[in-house]
Structure formats: C-alpha cells, structure tokens
Amino acid sequence: MKKDILIPEVKGVYVAVVYEHNEIYKVYDWNAYIINDKLEDLEMVLIVTRGYSDTKKTTTFRKKIELLPSKSYTKIEMILDDVLCLNNVFSVTFFKDNTLFEKSFEFRKNTINKAFIEKVPLLGLKGVLRH
DSSP states (O other): OGGGOOOOOOOSEEEEEEEEEETTTTEEEEEEEEEEOSSSOEEEEEEEEEEEOSSOBOOOEEEEEEEEOTTEEEEEEEEOGGGTTSEEEEEEEEEETTEEEEEEEEEOTTOSSGGGOEEOTTTOSEEEEEO
C-alpha cells in the first residue's frame, strides 16, 4: 500500500529567515517567510513550525494561507533570538492542481545567523534560505 502513494517533489517553494530592520522599535529582527517562486498559485498552504533540541522544545505554531499567488511571498512569523540555538523546522503542506504537496525545511541550530546570509529570491532582502 505504501508503495502506491505518490509524493511529488516540491520545487520552487522556499522558506527564508530574513534579518530585517523593524522600523517601529528601531532594531533588527529575524522573520520567517514562505516564498512561492512557481508560475502557479498555491492553495490552502498549511505551515507548522517548531523548535527543538535534546533538552528543549518550543510550542508548535500553525499558520494557514488560503492562497499564495505565483511569484509571491508572505511572512510566517518573527523568530525570537532565544530559539536560534534550537533546530527550527517549518513543515509546509499545500495543494496545487488538486495534488497535495509536502516538504519540511529545517534550519539546524545556530545556522540562523549573519554568517549564512545570502540574497533571497523575490524578497530583495538577505537572509538564510532553505530549498
């Protein structure tokens, strides 16, 4: 039975954690974004995030996006400095053409930092990117 389940490969969808200036508080924050670099819209995007280590874990956070248009992005959440020392996982599930897609994007502990920053597609900002 399991061999009959087709799990399509996810391409053109990314999660990026961007280091950006907060105009209100005049500080820099880490913010997670989901990016749809596909030519097709994504429907019913479900994102489940959590942080963990051998001794700690965060509360599970869930976000639903009804429609993520092609070549667009949206903010998932702000990431507090306290969880950067944890493994942070963003599990993304969405529909495209009535097919269910699923992929997990993991940022290993201490990899969300300025040493790993690169240009992020579509955002025009710099951050840590997972494909």
